[in-house]
Amino acid sequence: MTAFVRNQWYVAAYAHEVGRELLGRTVLGEPILLYRAEDGRPVAMADRCVHRRFPLSEKPSRLDGDRVVCGYHGFTYGTDGVCVSVPGQQRIPRTARLATYPVLEQDSFVWVWIGDREPGDTLPPRAPWLDSPEYTVVCGMEPLEADYGLLVDNLLDLSHETYLHGGYIGTPEVAETPITTEVDDKTGVVYVSRHMADAACPPFYAESTGITGRITRWQDIEYHAPCLYLLHSRIAPVGTPDPSADGSDPDAFHVEVVYGITPSTEKTTYDFWAVARDFALEDQRVSDFLRENNHTVVMQDVVALNVLQKALDTEKAGYQELSINIDTGGLAARRILARLAAEGAERAEAAAR
Ligand code: FES
Numbered sequence: 001m002t003a004f005v006r007n008q009w010y011v012a013a014y015a016h017e018v019g020r021e022l023l024g025r026t027v028l029g030e031p032i033l034l035y036r037a038e039d040g041r042p043v044a045m046a047d048r049c050v051h052r053r054f055p056l057s058e059k060p061s062r063l064d065g066d067r068v069v070c071g072y073h074g075f076t077y078g079t080d081g082v083c084v085s086v087p088g089q090q091r092i093p094r095t096a097r098l099a100t101y102p103v104l105e106q107d108s109f110v111w112v113w114i115g116d117r118e119p120g121d122t123l124p125p126r127a128p129w130l131d132s133p134e135y136t137v138v139c140g141m142e143p144l145e146a147d148y149g150l151l152v153d154n155l156l157d158l159s160h161e162t163y164l165h166g167g168y169i170g171t172p173e174v175a176e177t178p179i180t181t182e183v184d185d186k187t188g189v190v191y192v193s194r195h196m197a198d199a200a201c202p203p204f205y206a207e208s209t210g211i212t213g214r215i216t217r218w219q220d221i222e223y224h225a226p227c228l229y230l231l232h233s234r235i236a237p238v239g240t241p242d243p244s245a246d247g248s249d250p251d252a253f254h255v256e257v258v259y260g261i262t263p264s265t266e267k268t269t270y271d272f273w274a275v276a277r278d279f280a281l282e283d284q285r286v287s288d289f290l291r292e293n294n295h296t297v298v299m300q301d302v303v304a305l306n307v308l309q310k311a312l313d314t315e316k317a318g319y320q321e322l323s324i325n326i327d328t329g330g331l332a333a334r335r336i337l338a339r340l341a342a343e344g345a346e347r348a349e350a351a352a353r
């Protein structure tokens with residue numbers, strides 16, 4: 001299993017999922033209750049009542065103003081997690097309080113901080129396209145019955161598009177074109193690029209952009225370990241000039257594919273996916289097509305990774321993998337995740353001493 005990396009921000013939900021209904025999510029094995037206070041602030045606290053551990057996100061638990069009332073025997077908590085009322089007695093035990101989590105909204109996500117220390121000035125990595133008037137976004141979330149490391153591997157090696165996603169986003173050129181990989185150990189970011197000068201246009205882009213001929217297709221990945229994956233996708237008819245030095249690129253189509261990768265338990269993961277485009281902004285048909293098509297692609301990965309996890313579960317300990325050039329990005333990501341997890345474990349040990 002891929003070790004959890006603590007003391008990090010993780011996507012717990014989309015902002016639009018967190019409202020005046022109680023929402024339960026499990027992040028790094030911690031059950032978390034999410035809701036919005038009456039003033040609009042998101043609140044995140046432990047999703048287990050201190051009394052008999054009833055999940056506060058489950059009916060008939062409910063909100064009473066900003067307070068959460070446990071649906072089992074009525075213990076009631078404020079937004080700071082402190083119990084303010086118990087049934088049948090005036091005295092409230094001093095230990096009757098729920099752990100709360102640092103929480104913030106950024107780029108249309110609700111992020112929670114999972115760790116032993118406070119985040120201080122540390123902010124989550126950015127995905128500004130998801131909350132920008134210059135882009136139109138379709139998005140969703142699929143739960144995965146697999147170790148989050150399998151999703152990281154999958155996303156860092158897009159050669160699988162040719163095989164697993166043929167007829168959607170895969171064409172032969174993806175698997176045929178070599179990648180370049182760079183790693184910034186200090187920031188924990190892995191960059192993987194694949195620039196295809198002359199490639200078939202897969203239906204995903206032909207339908208959405210209206211391009212009928214061959215394309216220049218660039219895939220530039222940034223993986224911000226452990227939690228956020230960005231794919232900058234540039235699509236342009238062959239012969240379109242490269243972007244100018246100031247970054248302007250008016251004749252190309254740009255799609256920003258974003259994944260929030262959130263380990264839930266050791267072998268389950270939340271796969272938050274979003275596709276932001278800078279063209280056909282008002283075109284509902286394009287939005288519907290991209291939502292449907294990308295959902296299909298995500299499900300192809302989900303099904304494959306669930307199968308892979310089951311297969312790995314029955315492997316004998318010490319099984320061998322064989323890696324080739326296409327795996328460079330994925331291997332770099334594994335190294336960074338292992339380092340971040342080890343640093344987190346050391347810090348936790350030091351704090352316990
Ligand atoms: S379990 Fe919540 S009040 Fe008893």
Ligand SMILES: [Fe+2]
Nearest residue numbers: 154160165301
């Ligand atoms: Fe995929």
